[in-house]
Amino acid sequence: xxxxxxxxxxxxxxxxxxxxxxxxxxxxxxxxxxxxxxxxxxxxxxxxxxxxxxxxxxxxxxxxxxxxxxxxxxxxxxxxxxxxxxxxxxxxxxxxxxxxxxxxxxxxxxxxxxxxxxxxxxxxxxxxxxxxxxxxxxxxxxxxxxxxxxxxxxxxxxxxxxxxxxxxxxxxxxxxxxxxxxxxxxxxxxxxxxxxxxxxxxxxxxxxxxxxxxxxxxxxxxxxxxxxxxxxxxxxxxxxxxxxxxxxxxxxxxxxxxxxxx
Amino acid sequence: xxxxxxxxxxxxxxxxxxxxxxxxxxxxxxxxxxxxxxxxxxxxxxxxxxxxxxxxxxxxxxxxxxxxxxxxxxxxxxxxxxxxxxxxxxxxxxxxxxxxxxxxxxxxxxxxxxxxxxxxxxxxxxxxxxxxxxxxxxxxxxxxxxxxxxxxxxxxxxxxxxxxxxxxxxxxxxxxxxxxxxxxxxxxxxxxxxxxxxxxxxxxxxxxxxxxxxxxxxxxxxxxxxxxx
Numbered sequence: 001x002x003x004x005x006x007x008x009x010x011x012x013x014x015x016x017x018x019x020x021x022x023x024x025x026x027x028x029x030x031x032x033x034x035x036x037x038x039x040x041x042x043x044x045x046x047x048x049x050x051x052x053x054x055x056x057x058x059x060x061x062x063x064x065x066x067x068x069x070x071x072x073x074x075x076x077x078x079x080x081x082x083x084x085x086x087x088x089x090x091x092x093x094x095x096x097x098x099x100x101x102x103x104x105x106x107x108x109x110x111x112x113x114x115x116x117x118x119x120x121x122x123x124x125x126x127x128x129x130x131x132x133x134x135x136x137x138x139x140x141x142x143x144x145x146x147x148x149x150x151x152x153x154x155x156x157x158x159x160x161x162x163x164x165x166x167x168x169x170x171x172x173x174x175x176x177x178x179x180x181x182x183x184x185x186x187x188x189x190x191x192x193x194x195x196x197x198x199x200x201x202x203x204x205x206x207x208x209x210x211x212x213x214x215x216x217x218x219x220x221x222x223x224x225x226x227x228x229x230x231x232x233x234x235x236x237x238x239x240x241x242x243x244x245x246x247x248x249x250x251x252x253x254x255x256x257x258x259x260x261x262x
Numbered sequence: 263x264x265x266x267x268x269x270x271x272x273x274x275x276x277x278x279x280x281x282x283x284x285x286x287x288x289x290x291x292x293x294x295x296x297x298x299x300x301x302x303x304x305x306x307x308x309x310x311x312x313x314x315x316x317x318x319x320x321x322x323x324x325x326x327x328x329x330x331x332x333x334x335x336x337x338x339x340x341x342x343x344x345x346x347x348x349x350x351x352x353x354x355x356x357x358x359x360x361x362x363x364x365x366x367x368x369x370x371x372x373x374x375x376x377x378x379x380x381x382x383x384x385x386x387x388x389x390x391x392x393x394x395x396x397x398x399x400x401x402x403x404x405x406x407x408x409x410x411x412x413x414x415x416x417x418x419x420x421x422x423x424x425x426x427x428x429x430x431x432x433x434x435x436x437x438x439x440x441x442x443x444x445x446x447x448x449x450x451x452x453x454x455x456x457x458x459x460x461x462x463x464x465x466x467x468x469x470x471x472x473x474x475x476x477x478x479x480x481x482x483x484x485x486x487x488x489x490x491x
Contacts (some may be wrong), residue, residue, distance in 0.1 A: 003360065004360055006360065010356075016346065033418045091346060092341060092346065092385065092392075093341045093342040093343055093344055093345070093346060093384055093392065094341065094343060095343060095344060095345050095383070096343075097312060097339050097341075097343040098344060098356070100311070100312055101311070101337060102332065102360045103313070103329055103330065103332040103360065103361060103362070105329050105332050108314055147488070159477075165345075196352075217309060233311045259314055260316060261307075261312065261313045261314065262307060262312035262313065
């Protein structure tokens with residue numbers, strides 16, 4: 001277990017500057033988007049004494065800004081889910097030799113990389129929540145008193161589709177679906193990488209077939225379950241999801257322990 | 263003893279290893295000799311579990327390779343095998359964190375012997391300095407066997423001398439050393455055994471002293487016989 005935590009700390013340490021970079025990027029893009037919206041509305045307010053402008057409205061109006069703010073971090077994290085493996089194979093001093101010969105087996109290596117990616121994803125979600133407080137302070141600071149309107153913090157968040165449908169869906173079911181599928185995607189990516197690292201070109205072909213099979217199995221119940229109740233379709237999807245997670249872990253651990261070549 | 267038995271490995275449709283069998287004893291320096299692509303590095307990697315064999319077994323002291331192996335056998339590849347952004351001291355700390363067999367006092371001695379600066383970054387090291395650092399990482403652990411992959415490759419003459427000194431020092435005494443090299447001249451007089459690989463097979467497995475005494479031949483002479491015919 002201590003090997004796992006040490007390796008996890010190592011992975012976090014190696015990505016810390018990039019993580020800090022995408023956090024600063026998100027902060028800047030969202031702050032600028034909010035400032036621009038408040039500025040636009042302030043001018044309208046001065047011109048014709050327009051209605052008040054609540055924080056929820058600001059957040060709703062800046063959806064494209066939020067989309068821009070999260071697209072880059074999502075792309076970076078997805079790319080890093082591949083790089084977290086390949087980075088150690090290439091370069092002048094491939095680190096994979098050392099990682100694969102750490103006493104205590106290779107399962108801690110696999111789980112440390114997996115947990116690191118998940119940790120980065122949830123760190124970004126948590127950061128987004130912190131940013132909401134920052135944006136609210138910015139709102140209070142930039143909006144003229146006469147134009148301000150008090151609203152519930154939750155209302156502000158639910159007014160933005162980026163939060164509602166992607167980052168923090170209000171229903172547990174939607175939240176579990178989003179993040180469950182995200183975790184499965186990372187697991188499939190990891191398995192694909194390990195297939196390629198084990199069997200090279202044949203591994204790429206096998207990885208693509210494996211990924212296609214996973215997607216097909218997952219959407220099959222929703223496509224052909226016309227005569228089933230939605231709760232039944234949901235239950236079947238959940239079982240398929242569980243099986244796919246178990247299969248990805250099983251295949252990956254076999255590959256990383258016995259088949260991967262440095 | 264490291265015992266490789268009937269090792270087979272195919273790579274891109276080519277038989278790199280085709281039934282290789284030999285032993286590397288503790289307290290001896292065994293050299294794996296062969297042309298480029300003969301499978302020397304593949305064999306070392308296979309011992310460390312870095313490359314799976316298609317067929318065959320590898321036993322260290324009678325036990326088939328498993329996790330505990332890494333406390334018993336050190337591998338010195340032809341690069342430092344550390345992240346380029348690491349300082350050398352971080353590399354040493356990494357080894358201390360993960361290996362129970364790591365001996366920090368010996369690591370400090372080796373760093374001083376090779377005149378390495380612990381504040382330098384791995385990515386900025388020249389090939390020779392990286393090779394010396396690799397030796398520090400491999401030799402500072404209290405392991406019973408040391409595997410070295412091309413320790414002299416692309417290295418200047420003075421660095422070669424320093425690395426050559428390691429072979430005759432107490433650092434490798436009583437350990438089993440399995441080394442691959444093209445530059446056999448550097449360490450020929452120190453070798454106990456030489457295993458000559460050709461076409462994926464062991465062409466000759468010689469006791470160097472016996473060949474010197476009985477046949478009056480050097481390892482190089484035997485290599486000429488094997489590779490020029």
